[in-house]
Amino acid sequence: MKCVMKRTIGCIVTIALTAALLWYSTGLLERKESDVKNAPFFEQEEYDVLLFGTSRMGYGVYPMELWNDYGIVSYNLAGHGNPMATTYWTMENAFDYTTPKLVVIDCYLLSSEVKTHSASSSIHLSFDAFPLSRNKIAAVRDLLDDDDAQNREAVQDKKTRSEVLWDYVIYHSRWNDLGKEDFEPEYSKEKGAEHYARVIPIEKMEQTPMERSLEEETVSIQYLRKMIEECQDRGIAVLLTYLPSSADELNRQEADRVYDIASQYGVDYINFLKEDVVNYATDYCDTDCHLNVSGAGKITDYIGQYIVEHYDIPDQRENEAYKKWHDDYRDYQNSLRDELRSLESLDKYLMMLSNEHYTTLIEIHNPKLWADDMYCNLLTNLKVDSDQSTRDTGVLIVQEAGKQVEWYAQSFDTQQSVESLLGRLDWTEEEEGSYQVYRDGELFYEVTEEYHPSADVRIVVLDKDTMEIVDHTYFTFQSELKRG
Amino acid sequence: MLFNSMEFMIFFPVVVAVYFILPRRAKQFWLLIASYYFYMCWNARYAVLILFSTVITYGSGLFLQKIKETSWDNLRKIKYKKYMVAFSFILNLAVLFYFKYINFAFDAVRELFRLIHIELHAPAFDIMLPVGISFYTFQALSYTMDVYRDEIYAEKNFFRYALFVSFFPQLVAGPIERSKNLLKQLDKPQKFEFGRAREGILLMLWGFFLKVVLADRIAVFVDTVYGDYQTYQGMYLIVATVLFAFQIYCDFYGYSVIAMGAAKVLGIQLMENFEAPYLAVSVAGFWRRWHISLTSWFRDYLYIPLGGSRKGKIRKYRNTMLVFLVSGLWHGADFTYVLWGGLNGGYQVLGEMIKPLRDKIVSAFNLHRESLGHRILCMSATFMLVDFAWIFFRADRIIDALRIVKSMIVVKNPWILYDGSLYDCGLDSRNFNMMLLCLCILLFADCCKEKGIQIRNVIARQDGWFRCILIAGCIWAILTFGIWGPGYQDVNFIYFQF
Numbered sequence: 001m002k003c004v005m006k007r008t009i010g011c012i013v014t015i016a017l018t019a020a021l022l023w024y025s026t027g028l029l030e031r032k033e034s035d036v037k038n039a040p041f042f043e044q045e046e047y048d049v050l051l052f053g054t055s056r057m058g059y060g061v062y063p064m065e066l067w068n069d070y071g072i073v074s075y076n077l078a079g080h081g082n083p084m085a086t087t088y089w090t091m092e093n094a095f096d097y098t099t100p101k102l103v104v105i106d107c108y109l110l111s112s113e114v115k116t117h118s119a120s121s122s123i124h125l126s127f128d129a130f131p132l133s134r135n136k137i138a139a140v141r142d143l144l145d146d147d148d149a150q151n152r153e154a155v156q157d158k159k160t161r162s163e164v165l166w167d168y169v170i171y172h173s174r175w176n177d178l179g180k181e182d183f184e185p186e187y188s189k190e191k192g193a194e195h196y197a198r199v200i201p202i203e204k205m206e207q208t209p210m211e212r213s214l215e216e217e218t219v220s221i222q223y224l225r226k227m228i229e230e231c232q233d234r235g236i237a238v239l240l241t242y243l244p245s246s247a248d249e250l251n252r253q254e255a256d257r258v259y260d261i262a263s264q265y266g267v268d269y270i271n272f273l274k275e276d277v278v279n280y281a282t283d284y285c286d287t288d289c290h291l292n293v294s295g296a297g298k299i300t301d302y303i304g305q306y307i308v309e310h311y312d313i314p315d316q317r318e319n320e321a322y323k324k325w326h327d328d329y330r331d332y333q334n335s336l337r338d339e340l341r342s343l344e345s346l347d348k349y350l351m352m353l354s355n356e357h358y359t360t361l362i363e364i365h366n367p368k369l370w371a372d373d374m375y376c377n378l379l380t381n382l383k384v385d386s387d388q389s390t391r392d393t394g395v396l397i398v399q400e401a402g403k404q405v406e407w408y409a410q411s412f413d414t415q416q417s418v419e420s421l422l423g424r425l426d427w428t429e430e431e432e433g434s435y436q437v438y439r440d441g442e443l444f445y446e447v448t449e450e451y452h453p454s455a456d457v458r459i460v461v462l463d464k465d466t467m468e469i470v471d472h473t474y475f476t477f478q479s480e481l482k483r484g
Numbered sequence: 485m486l487f488n489s490m491e492f493m494i495f496f497p498v499v500v501a502v503y504f505i506l507p508r509r510a511k512q513f514w515l516l517i518a519s520y521y522f523y524m525c526w527n528a529r530y531a532v533l534i535l536f537s538t539v540i541t542y543g544s545g546l547f548l549q550k551i552k553e554t555s556w557d558n559l560r561k562i563k564y565k566k567y568m569v570a571f572s573f574i575l576n577l578a579v580l581f582y583f584k585y586i587n588f589a590f591d592a593v594r595e596l597f598r599l600i601h602i603e604l605h606a607p608a609f610d611i612m613l614p615v616g617i618s619f620y621t622f623q624a625l626s627y628t629m630d631v632y633r634d635e636i637y638a639e640k641n642f643f644r645y646a647l648f649v650s651f652f653p654q655l656v657a658g659p660i661e662r663s664k665n666l667l668k669q670l671d672k673p674q675k676f677e678f679g680r681a682r683e684g685i686l687l688m689l690w691g692f693f694l695k696v697v698l699a700d701r702i703a704v705f706v707d708t709v710y711g712d713y714q715t716y717q718g719m720y721l722i723v724a725t726v727l728f729a730f731q732i733y734c735d736f737y738g739y740s741v742i743a744m745g746a747a748k749v750l751g752i753q754l755m756e757n758f759e760a761p762y763l764a765v766s767v768a769g770f771w772r773r774w775h776i777s778l779t780s781w782f783r784d785y786l787y788i789p790l791g792g793s794r795k796g797k798i799r800k801y802r803n804t805m806l807v808f809l810v811s812g813l814w815h816g817a818d819f820t821y822v823l824w825g826g827l828n829g830g831y832q833v834l835g836e837m838i839k840p841l842r843d844k845i846v847s848a849f850n851l852h853r854e855s856l857g858h859r860i861l862c863m864s865a866t867f868m869l870v871d872f873a874w875i876f877f878r879a880d881r882i883i884d885a886l887r888i889v890k891s892m893i894v895v896k897n898p899w900i901l902y903d904g905s906l907y908d909c910g911l912d913s914r915n916f917n918m919m920l921l922c923l924c925i926l927l928f929a930d931c932c933k934e935k936g937i938q939i940r941n942v943i944a945r946q947d948g949w950f951r952c953i954l955i956a957g958c959i960w961a962i963l964t965f966g967i968w969g970p971g972y973q974d975v976n977f978i979y980f981q982f
Contacts, residue, residue: 007678010948017956025964120970160970162490169969176914 026168029175032185033121034128037194040187041075041129046321047098048313049074051192052087052227053106053241059290060243061104062300063191064332067325070304071315076192078106079126084220085115086126088227089139093130095234102237102311104303105227108245110254112220116143120160120170128167140164189332195293196285197339199347199378204280205247214253221261228265237311238265243299244272245289246280268310270303277302281377282351293336294354294381297401333357337470346457346475350378354401358470359462361422362396365412366456368477397421400464422467445472452476485525487742488696488968495522499652500749504676511673512647515750519652523615526656530614533583537576538649541624542642544572545631549638565632572628580621583614588817616656618814622781624649627663629785636663644670653746657739659757659777666752674751679944682951686940687745689958690929694738696966698922701915702731704967708910710878713888716909718895721888723906728878729871730923733761736775760930762870765862767831770870778814782807801836805829820876820885827873918965 049072051061057078066072077090084107091103116123123143130136144161163170174182188194231238240262242255255271262269272278283295291299307313316322336355343349353360360382369375370391379386383402394409397420408418410427417426426438434453437444445460447453455474463470485491499518506514524531551564581589597604627648630636639645648667654660674680709716709724716724740757747754761773771779787807793800805826812825835842845851851858872889879885900906907913932939943951 006948010952013949014952014955017952018959021956021960022963025960029964163970168963172964172969173967175964176912176918 022168025172026166028178028182030128030167030171031121031124031174032181034125035185036188037125037192038077038129039185041077041094041192042097044073044075045098047073047075047100048316049102049104049307050091050094050098050100051076051078051104051106052091053078053104053243054082054087054108055080055194055288055290056108056243056245057104057106057241058192058194059196059285059292060106060296060299061303062193062195062296064189064193064329065297065300066304066307067191067317068329069301070308070313071317072304072307072313073316073322073325074100074191076190077126078192079117080122081109081117081119082122082126083109083112083114083116084223084227086117086123086143088223088230089135089143090126091227092230093127093133093135093139095230096133096135099234100236101313102239102307103227103231104239104241104307105224106241106243107224107254107258108243108251110220110224110257111214111216111218111250113218115219115223120163123160123164124167124170127164132165137165189328189335191328193296195296196290197343197348197352198285198292199282199294199351199374200284200286201281201374201377202246202284202287202289205249210249210252210256212253214257221257224261225265228261228267232265238267239303239307239311240267240269241303242269242271242273243289243291244275244278244295247273268306270306272299272302275302279377279381281373282381292351294351297354297356340461341471341473347374347378349459349473349475350375350382353382353398353459353461356401356403357464359400359422359464359467360396360398361460361462362398363410363412363458363460364393364396364456365454365458366477367392369457395420395425422462445469485522487739487746488692488966491525496746503750508673512644512670515652515670516643516647516650519647519650519655522652523650523655526615527612530617533579533614533617534620534650535646536579537621537624538646540575541572541628541649542639542645544568544628545638545645546640548628548631552634569628569632573625576621576625580617583617585813585817592819619658619660620649620655622778622814623660626660626781626785627667630663636667639663639667651747651752653743653750653752654754657736657743658775659740659743659755660781661754661777665755669752677751680751681749683940683944684745684748684750686943686955687748688742689745689955689962690940691738691740691742691745692962692966693922693958694734694741694926696968697962698919698926699731699734699738700967701911701919701922702727702734704910705916705919706731706878710888713884713891717891718897719900720897720905720909721892723901724909725871725875725878725888725892727919729762729867729874730926732874732877733758734926760933762867763863763930763934764866765859767828767835767866767869770866771828771832778811782811786810797836801833804832808832815877820879820882823882823885824873824876827876828870831869831873 049063049066051057051063051074055078058076058080061076063072063074063076066074077094079086079090082090087105127136127139140161144164228238240258242251242258245251247255252273255273258269258271277298278284278291278295283291283298285292285295316325336352340349340352343352364370370386376386379396381402382398383405384396384398384407385405392409393411394407395418397406397408399405399421404421406421408420410416410418412427415426415428417424423440424438425444426441427435428438429435434446434448436446447458451458451472452474454476456477457475458472459474460472461470462468485495495518499515503511503514503518520531520534523534547568548565551561551568554561556564594604627636627639627645631638639648644667647670648661648663651661651666651670706724706728709720710728713721737758744754744756755777757775757777759773759776761770764770764773787803790803790806791799792803806829808825808829809822810825811828812821812823815821815824846853853859875888876882876885879888904913907916911919929939943954946954
């Protein structure tokens, strides 16, 4: 009997030890993308607004800006390439942890007949961060039993189900790829949103009459209906959107169909294809119509304003329960500043200056800048009137992303001084090969050898509140304006 | 259902648990059901083929027993017994021929006619090779022969006999068990025994290590190089060929060990199929250690009936060559396999022929055959010969094999051994080094085996806490460092196709 007991305990210890090792290595070995994006979602119990959709939504609306500007407590749970079925199950899983007052659903891919994106990384991004639950199992059972998608690699193999439910199945081979970020993951400070600091101009399609309308009851439409019904059953308001894109035929068909669905259920709908909110020359980061920081800032502001005006969403900025969100916002802004300091090309830099927390001084030493449409557009995006300017060398001062703009033509050959938004600015050359700029008699910044006094463009970015220098950088013409 | 699949991880514990809960009489039925289910997971229709083979050999066994028990004179008995054996062999081999060799036979005939400028339009059959057909056919045929030779009594219980043919651990890739060993054990189901189950599980873990950590990792490298041998030339091919020797060893040995372990948990002892073959000091020695169940099958049921070594040297050489050519054909319906078999047979014939010369050299230089240096030299030579033959086994066509050999000789690029180029052949540096480390573990285990040290017995003697940590660590290591899951396709065991 004693022997049996000993053996039983031995077996239990072995199994427990194996389970512990596997549990630890599952967490360690998994790709951290999903955790980085969505793990902070679980830190907060109550959200007022949840945002769902594809990567267009992920790159398009910034919860941190909704918080800072409107006091809206929101999280962006959009996933890359998620058809509506995947979005539905993301929402169902999210509802296990919170019940928001409003759900915003972007309706891109409404014509899709599939339930999951072909790349398995997409479903992992959406679900890996969610702990195993009945809803997660239901999601996997539904999404990965997609007959219409049987020929697609990611779902062809039924084992994909197991790899989503226990991601060690797919990630165990990452043992040779572990880095510091696996042991000490840094979670996103953007509350689920993502951003690209890049500028790719896109063209809005000519709005010719549509050849046909989207009349089919696609799989995605069925799931959109389920989402709306589920929200209405739970007393959650729904706002549908169709974020701005090149507005090709299919986009417009999808966007048009949403009107019917929205009116059928009595929910609001913003069709951004018909709104003139973004600048197609400066606000996209790729040809897939993902918005960059500038574009997303505009959309976020629009949606924030809309929510405040149409829904009873409280301003939580004074609520003690959300005190930490102020710190989160500061961290978020700091990470944006770090990114700004690392940018190498002027187009990205000018785009990132659309941040309303900055006041910027731009020294233009080379008028060649004005000959480039891209830079002109980006300056226009900062409310600089590039057409009426002298298109010469000079100093631009842009306050809070264009709230106020000043232009001073200047040659930089001689000592100059101007009365500006920033006070009295004096350019002086005390030593050859370097110069100093004084603001109201105090040294503002100094351009020494290290800062390349003969650079073509120099930018000094200030915090609009403290007027401390966030970054001081310069760009010189190579094939384009590059840092250094 | 593969051993290295999630399905088996569920299937096996369920089979074991139910097996030991069921009353003694029901155990065989349960194992029979489980075995057929295991096989039908590949293709349910092919279960008919095992059933066919089972019925034929079972029936012929009973008839052979009846003939033996008649009052007929000996000559008549022998005559009818031979008819019965022929009946069993012809039917079983006909099925095997149809499923495995018919396209090869037609192709060979077509090529033969093409040599004399006659274009033959032979039909091509779209046949999928039933998994493990060569294994269970040979196992069933050995039963017929054993009954014929009066080595066993014919089994009367059809279900027990059906279980003998289809016993799931060794059904699809051996070892090819003998009726004397397995039928007897199936007749007397064992009770659960903790120590035996632990030993079985340790064996299975060792087998999984060999398969998923080592064989499948090596396969990535070998497949990359052999799949594009025009790009990866010279030293790449030499390294890949050396590694292939270990890949096929770990793959097949791994399966055999998992089979042994699974059977052991159920209280059944299967035969050892490998005895550190790459530590053999001659090609003949290698074949006494490699795929022992098949080699001994050919020895007992082909080589000896052909006269073995009893009828002069020429007959012995002929028999050796014949056995190895057939063995090559058994491995696959292609001339590459026949050539591989022929090479292995040729080595042994040549070895026998030059034995006096070798003895003279040993005597003249006063070499000590048992010295470590001499043994290492012989082991290396044996390995090189065997490995050279593996080129033909691995290559898709003979012409590819010849090009590979030519590239190995002609292209000189030894620097790839140390300039990091080997890390660009499917395995990055960490995976490559992991493979080397695992090969060292294999070599260590084989050396221990050679010295008569059973590592699992050493483990069994350790304290309980140590065993717990070791087993948990092994499971974790196999799961973490193994090549499995959707990131990689589950790689079939190489020997399933034979």
